[in-house]
Amino acid sequence: MLALSMLAYGQTIAEVACGTNGLSTLCTAINESPTVLAALSAAGTYTVFAPNNDAFAAVLSGAALTDLLADEPSLTNLLLKHALDSKVDATTALTLNNDRVATMQGNELTAFETLTWSAQSNEEGEYPDATMLIAVIQGNVDNSFDGNAPGLSYSVETAGKKVMEDEAKCPLLSSGEISIAMGNPPAPCYKLKFPCEMETEDGHEHCHATAHTAVWTIPNPSGYKNIAIFAQHYPTEFERSLHYLKGPGGEDIEPVNEMPEPEEREKRWGAAIGAAFIVMVCTLIGVIFLAPLFAKLQKEREALVNVLASAFAAGALLAAAFYLMLYEATHLIAITDDRTEAQASAWWGSATLLGFVSPFILEAIVSAVIGKAAPKQEVRKEADAEAAKPAAVVPAPNSRNKVRVLSGVLLGDFLHNLVDGFFIGAAFANCDSSMAWTITAATVYHELAQEISDYLVLTNPEQGGLKPFMALGLNFLSGMSVLFGVCIVLSAEPSNFSTGCLLAYGAGVYLQLAATECMPRVHEYATTLNMRLGGLLLFIIGATAIGLVLLDHEHCAGEGGHEGHGH
Known part of the structure; x- marks a missing residue:
């Protein structure tokens, strides 16, 4: 059962025509034809019969009002009746002509069409x-x-x-x-x-x-x-x-x-919140078990760990962006009666570019608010210099720098996870479940790498200086923002267009992370042929893991009558 609210009363016919999709010709006709505008502004009741918007095009031809009133075969698509003398009210008009009728009394709308x-x-x-x-x-x-x-x-x-x-x-x-x-x-x-x-x-x-x-x-x-x-x-x-x-x-x-409430909506909420918890729990468990291993491996084989982990994350992120998110965004930001191909392309491209520069903008904002932490290299050099003194004890990290590092890592992680929640919520709101879960998997992949990196920074005596248990707790709390992001998007019930913009924006973020964070790390540490081949193999594995979803993939719900053609 659906309870449907109708349009509000008290609008002039011009306001209704100009504020309603599909009535642009009627809007132009009323405002450009002085005779019709004057007639419809006088006291009395007017009834407009028209099966579609094109029927009002006759008014723009400059025909006199008396000609438009004539009941001729050429004017069967348009009959404008001036009923000032008979004082026809809404009830009578609906009784006499119950097909596609809109009634005006003075300039107050009192009835609508079918x-x-x-x-x-x-x-x-x-x-x-x-x-x-x-x-x-x-x-x-x-x-x-x-x-x-x-x-x-x-x-x-x-x-x-x-x-x-x-x-x-x-x-x-x-x-x-x-x-x-x-x-x-x-x-x-x-x-x-x-x-x-x-x-x-x-x-x-x-x-x-x-x-x-x-x-x-x-x-x-x-x-x-x-x-x-x-x-x-x-x-x-x-x-x-x-x-x-x-x-x-x-x-x-x-x-x-x-x-x-539709069962589908309830399932959608449950699945999306479940996905958010999976991201949170997987990253927490991954950090608990993998972070110590990575810390040990990084001391012994730092270059290999960086190459393999970064290459896998880059493959997963780029595959999610190109195989799914960008294409689905073009499908959702569709060409409609109110959105031209140029406008759809502009929205799609702008959302993608905004996503690409967002991490850079966020970093600039965080740096401006809390200041820039001392570079790792400088901290290490200072620590090495202190350690070189025979009688000296390595001092605790500068408290101001420590606060900056902690604030930067945790605030950045909070906002990053919040945006991830937006993407997951948007995917579950309007997209096929396979795509939604694939975006969740891609989120786990890159979040796992990021959370391990954050954990190592937070527990490094020269940077965050936190105890392992405290670092895990703060990391988990900042990661809860993915749940907030999911709830915000599902509560807002985004339209197909909004979902398309979010997916394009998310793809831009993924492209930025892969292109400026992951791949540069691969190029920096892959100094031998074997390491390059290993990085390429992990890149292919990461991309394939995401690409497999295309075997059983359906589109998100598209707008308009241009399904599959949204560019």
Whole structure:
């Protein structure tokens, strides 16, 4: 069941036209035609009939108002009726002409046009079911809170539940109108018939589409403050590139409340939070077991450890960026009626470039706020100089430098993990689960390397000077920000466009980490042929581990009608 809030009253027709997607021609017609603008600004009631936005193009031709009023075949797409003398009110207009009507009284909008309900097959050409029961019922007149949702009274909820029980009384409807019922039972219901044929494959029934889109209309909903829609399925199950409910101007209409919350949404929250905990726990366990080993190996084979670890991380990061995130971002930042190809490319490119420079900007901000810690080389030189004095004792690290090092490492780690949480949350919000878990795996890979590095810095007597247990605790606390990032994104319920921008931004960050942190380390330490070959092998392994997800990968949910073509 969906409780849907309708458009607000009290707007002029020009404001509605210019503020509604798909009505740009009407907006231009009203503002550029003095005759029409004057007529629609006078006292009285006006009724505009038009099946689509293009119908208003006739107004721009400069035709006189009397010509536009003529009922001629050439003007069947547009009829502007000036009903000043007859004082036609909204109720009468809706009674006389109940198809695509919008009524003006003075310059106050009092009624809106037909809503469009649609269903689409999935990418495999199948509908989730062959039929679906549906009923549309008037909500509370004053839009008040009653029961579990705004505009939903006990009588409305009872009527909706009763409809679901009386399936035999619901007529089959392949197309046409879905009428709005009053809140008292019995309410009219319909069994929507989707254009598909049932077939059994591998013991499972599939409804293969004979047409990939089915459309129904909900006429004249504007006489109600809100409506409640009861259905057997969540409407989003039938979405692919087209939103299930559209307004008269083609704008998406979203529910103000859903009862119960979709299972998919609950699973999404659980999976995303689970992924965040996996990142936190894996990095903690990895640091506990691997950090001492790395510390020992680094003393004995520092170059080899740096080459292999950095090459593997670089391969995983670049594969996640190129195989998944950048391409999916182009799919989500799609070309739509309101977004041209140039605009989509600009958003995609800008988000990627911003992600690439973000670590540099963050480092500059942290340095400006807390100051720059003494370079490692200088600290080591000072320590070596002190150690060279026969009677001297190596002093504790400078307390000011120690605070700067600790603050820089922990603050940077907190913000970095927060952004990782944004990426994971965005992936679970709108993307295929395989991609979301792959981004989680890539996060674990590079976080593990980073957390080990941070741990070594925090426990180094010449830098952080912390005890191992304290370093682990602070590292874990700063890593909890990945959970905050996931919760922030899922609570905000990002659109496909926002998710696409986040993925492009995340890919930019991954490119920066791989190109300026990991690969330079490989080049610095890989001084022999064997080490270069070892680094190349680990790079391939890291990239392959991420690339394997492409074997069973599905797109994130795309916008508009340009699926797969978002550049």
